[in-house]
Amino acid sequence: MRAAVFQRYGPPEVVRVAEVPRPEPRAHEVLIRVEAVAVTSADARIRGARFPPGFGFLARLVFGVVRPRRRILGSCFSGVVESVGSGVDDFAPGDEVCGMTGTRLGAHAQYLTVAAKRIARKPPEVFHEDAAGLLFGGTSALCFLRDKASVGPGVTVLVNGASGAVGTNAVQLAKHLGAAVTGVTSSGNADLVTKLGADHIIDYAQDGLSTVEERFDVVFDTVGNLSIGSGRRLLNTDGVLILAVAGLGDTIRARGKVVAGAAPERVEDFAFLLQLAVEGEITAVLDSVYDLDEVADAHRRVDSGHKLGNVIVRPQPR
Ligand SMILES: NC(=O)c1ccc[n+]([C@@H]2O[C@H](COP(=O)([O-])OP(=O)(O)OC[C@H]3O[C@@H](n4cnc5c(N)ncnc54)[C@H](OP(=O)(O)O)[C@@H]3O)[C@@H](O)[C@H]2O)c1
Numbered sequence: 001m002r003a004a005v006f007q008r009y010g011p012p013e014v015v016r017v018a019e020v021p022r023p024e025p026r027a028h029e030v031l032i033r034v035e036a037v038a039v040t041s042a043d044a045r046i047r048g049a050r051f052p053p054g055f056g057f058l059a060r061l062v063f064g065v066v067r068p069r070r071r072i073l074g075s076c077f078s079g080v081v082e083s084v085g086s087g088v089d090d091f092a093p094g095d096e097v098c099g100m101t102g103t104r105l106g107a108h109a110q111y112l113t114v115a116a117k118r119i120a121r122k123p124p125e126v127f128h129e130d131a132a133g134l135l136f137g138g139t140s141a142l143c144f145l146r147d148k149a150s151v152g153p154g155v156t157v158l159v160n161g162a163s164g165a166v167g168t169n170a171v172q173l174a175k176h177l178g179a180a181v182t183g184v185t186s187s188g189n190a191d192l193v194t195k196l197g198a199d200h201i202i203d204y205a206q207d208g209l210s211t212v213e214e215r216f217d218v219v220f221d222t223v224g225n226l227s228i229g230s231g232r233r234l235l236n237t238d239g240v241l242i243l244a245v246a247g248l249g250d251t252i253r254a255r256g257k258v259v260a261g262a263a264p265e266r267v268e269d270f271a272f273l274l275q276l277a278v279e280g281e282i283t284a285v286l287d288s289v290y291d292l293d294e295v296a297d298a299h300r301r302v303d304s305g306h307k308l309g310n311v312i313v314r315p316q317p318r
Pocket residue numbers: 040041042045136137140160161162163164165166167184185186187188189204222223224225243244245260261262263264302305306307308309
């Protein structure tokens with residue numbers, strides 16, 4: 001099979017398409033023909049070995065100290081079950097599924113093996129590209145806003161980085177939960193973020209966050225330019241600060257009304273997001289869709305720091 005392989009940490013050019021053996025599913029795994037897979041900001045971080053301050057050493061222990069241990073990136077995929085391991089009875093060849101592979105990665109390929117407990121059925125109404133695009137930002141926005149900050153009707157939420165993969169989901173989910181949403185974005189993306197449900201827009205190029213007078217019940221930073229100190233300044237008393245890109249120091253200090261750390265990858269959350277997509281409550285915002293041969297271009301787009309929602313790769317020949 002063909003896969004996007006990288007042998008060393010570095011710029012987008014280190015990722016190349018190569019022939020590699022097709023994996024075989026173990027007893028509790030399924031083999032999936034990948035139809036669409038996201039190139040996420042996390043994939044680009046791992047490829048470039050660029051981790052939030054203080055996390056470099058820990059991350060390299062997981063992903064490979066000198067060279068990448070996992071040679072194929074990619075975790076948020078959608079595809080079709082090709083075969084199942086001997087211990088799998090809830091999925092069968094032909095089922096349309098999507099999921100996340102966690103730190104095992106491996107989804108930037110034509111085929112992927114993954115534990116059956118890590119996948120959800122993809123409703124026919126949701127395209128593969130949209131399913132692959134929803135998972136990365138959707139699961140983190142859901143965990144932080146619904147589970148950690150208990151966002152509900154009447155709550156005011158500021159989403160910093162409202163046009164990224166996490167931000168576009170955060171705006172829509174906060175709105176779905178009944179919140180009044182302010183999105184921080186650039187003027188070029190203001191219309192999109194408004195369409196996604198933001199009631200107010202702050203243009204970060206015009207009005208820096210340090211000049212904002214308003215206070216919010218929840219501040220969700222998906223950019224990484226807020227600290228515990230600067231984020232708290234934007235909060236009402238008892239407000240919740242969510243730092244999705246905290247360095248090690250703020251992650252250790254985060255407790256109570258300050259939330260940091262990694263969001264979990266839960267199948268029930270995948271199913272919840274997919275159902276919202278079926279109902280038209282959320283949409284996957286797609287920046288661009290690339291063929292597997294263009295995977296380095298996909299990484300370049302992610303590295304720009306200005307993608308709009310999600311960058312998707314289609315590994316199967318068209
Ligand atoms: N903790 C967790 O579990 C978790 C989970 C998922 C992701 N993350 C982290 O969350 C971060 C965001 O991920 P992502 O994939 O959503 O990023 P992304 O899609 O790459 O973000 C790009 C977007 O950020 C906007 N942006 C750039 N600078 C900005 C600024 N100063 N103010 C406001 N918006 C700005 C850009 O808009 P313009 O083009 O208008 O500049 C662009 O639309 C990443 O660092 C990722 O590692 C954490």
